[in-house]
Amino acid sequence: MKQLTSLLVALFLLFTQSVFSQGDSTHVRLSVLTLEPGNELYSTFGHSAIRFIDSTYHKDLVFNWGTFDFSDPDFYSKFVRGKLDYFLSVEPFESFLEVYKEEKRSIWEQELTISEGKKHALIRALQNNLADGNRYYKYDILADNCTTRIRDLLFNNLKDLKVIDSLTDRGITYRNLLHEYLDEGAKPWSKLGIDILLGSKLDKPVSNYTAMFLPDYVMQGLDMSNYSQTEEISPAKMIYSANPPDIKTWKYAPLMIFSICCVLLFIISLLHKRWAVVITKFFDSFFLYLTGILGIFLIFMWFGTDHTECRNNFNLLWALPTNFIVAFFIWKRPLWVRKYFFIVALIYGLFLLSWFWIPQQINIALIPIVLFLALRCSKLASN
Structure with a gap:
């Protein structure tokens, strides 16, 4: 896995350098992928990734910030202590898709039909994120996760991007948003465990920006942004539809x-x-x-x-x-x-x-x- 990731990173750097040298990125397409929640607890809240397609070099890659090294001998110790390194990995879209087909999780895509200058800015940001010193980060469910990395990448590099409507009702907290997913996913016992383990930080009201620590809210935020009004972000469309099993559990x-x-x-x-x-x-x-x-x-x-x-x-x-x-x-x-x-x-x-x-x-x-x-x-x- 590490060797494949390193190879893909090297290939990405090679062809993106070629993009810059030619001064033309019309053959590059960038999009945001949003994945439906899964049945396992780690997948309850969904997932986000960036898709990079280069028609000249015939590359279709996915940039995934939700990767960690399960083979680490201190994996469980680091995970419990909050010291486990998550990192950005790159993999072919087909292999990425196969994983979520097996898990029966639908996928939505929002293409970034942005100007050349903005596209170059995002590509440079992706290159910077792939640098050894930037690929790794300490996971934080609210402030630094695989979705907030994409949220920050977009809002920091696309000038004037903003959400023009409210994503949540007034007073909604982080905990309220997590409860939505846990109730929908029929996980009352996981909900109880999370409520016991996580403290009062979860009870702070969210803003439009902080609500986008969850994948669905990033997708909604982009659909409700000023960029969506100018057709620089295409409406979300389902590119893979799954029929997950219907699990019923009484939330009480x-x-x-x-x-x-x-x-x-x-x-x-x-x-x-x-x-x-x-x-x-x-x-x-x-x-x-x-x-x-x-x-x-x-x-x-x-x-x-x-x-x-x-x-x-x-x-x-x-x-x-x-x-x-x-x-x-x-x-x-x-x-x-x-x-x-x-x-x-x-x-x-x-x-x-x-x-x-x-x-x-x-x-x-x-x-x-x-x-x-x-x-x-x-x-x-x-x-």
Whole structure:
């Protein structure tokens, strides 16, 4: 893969230099490709790429900023810590197309029917992006991803390009936009995981420009730009139509499952039979271990990684790292542990009361869990 990429980069540099020397790029066609979301989590939000066609040199290439080296022995460690290098790769359009045919993902294309000067500017920008020092970047889901790289390339090099209408309603946040895709893709559990992992940075309202961190919004932005009015950007057209499987999942499944489980556990906790007492103590310790470990992980993602979107996470108000320590003492419950439960019960109660005023949208599926924790901590504090 690396050898093929290097060869294609070298070939691209050769024929683009020829374009400049001739002072004619009429035989070059540039377009933006937008790919439909896929079934896997990594493909839930779609994908973008740049297509480069040179009829003189018979080249049809795709420039893809969503590439990474899966063979890296430290891949998982770097990925978790936000230190994994993503990079710009070049591949023939046919091989690019085959991948998305297998994944049954439709593709739209918007041709940039721009002037020679603007086309040269984009070609030079592509050349600059291919330089060794510029090809690699640290992925950021909101600010620096395979789509924002294309957004920035276009808006930085096409003079006066701007979106002339609003792409979203007033007050729409990054999280709202991600939820659209997760709901459409029938991924309620992934939605819950993302809501727990990613902090309050996702709850900032988007502008037209920042909304284009997602491929569909880049496509819409180009279709609603001043360039589309002057026919310098052709309307999006589907160049490959797929029929992906229709996956149905109730988006409130986590809320319903958590509610049923917590109600059953609470009813069991009210019984005075020996088996009920054992089960109740087991789940008390289980919830403490689980929320404690989760809290420790959230702190690590906040302070121990380069994932800026994981910072300022208000889920730490219920996933308390200190719960992990207290879980070891729950069976004997010394006086200090009972005082701890009293304080935690107050924290959980205040958290529930301020649920809709916290500057971060907390997933509603967590309400029954936090309520159950509040009730159990209150009970443990009084016993």
